[in-house]
Amino acid sequence: MTRWGKFAAIVFMATLAAVAGAVVFAYSLEGKSTHRFAPKTRSSLAGHWESNLGGSLQFKENGEFSATNINLEPTCSTTTKDQQPNPRMSGSGEWNFGSPSDDDGPAVVITFKPDGLGVADCTVWGRLGGDDANPEIYLRQDDRTREYYQRPVSK
Structure with a gap:
């Protein structure tokens, strides 16, 4: 050659x-989009989010937050009538954009008051993931468990 x-x-x-x-x-x-979900305005995050385990998050544009049947153990914990730990809870609070560290990427900080918990509010971090077409939020607890929340699909 x-x-x-x-x-x-x-x-x-x-x-x-x-x-x-x-x-x-x-x-x-x-x-899939290669752009990570990183909303810049409250309106782009506001709305209803659901998990595959039956949890529900509601972010309002004015900063109000409510949740139903979410897992926050061990960060926040209530007890059942027979004094057993109840990791799934509901409640309300406030939210804003924030991140526990620069390495974590886009996130929200939630000041949450679980129903039935007679002590101070809990601080919960919601890490944002997915992409613009399929955004996700997971609540980050001390034990690093993850329960992903997504916007419900219209039927």
Whole structure:
């Protein structure tokens, strides 16, 4: 093979590898946006969010927050009538944009008062994830458990 033949073969193989890599990358996205969900205004986060475990979050544009059947153990905890820990709870409070550290990315800070808890409010962090098309929120507790919340799909 001549010098130019070897050069042409190398260029062809490099081009083929680059095209194959681009095709694999495009298929790996599966039509998902590459932009992480990072709302800048209250109106872009406001609304109803639901989890796969039956929890419900409600963010209002004026900063009010309410929740039903959410998991906050061990950050906040109420007890059942027989004095057993009750990690799933409901309540209300206020929210604002904030992050526990610069490394955590976009988040909200929630000052939450669980129903039936006669002590000070709990501070709960909601980490924002997903992308603009499929945004997600998970409540971050001390034990690092995750329960993802998404906007309900219209039926």
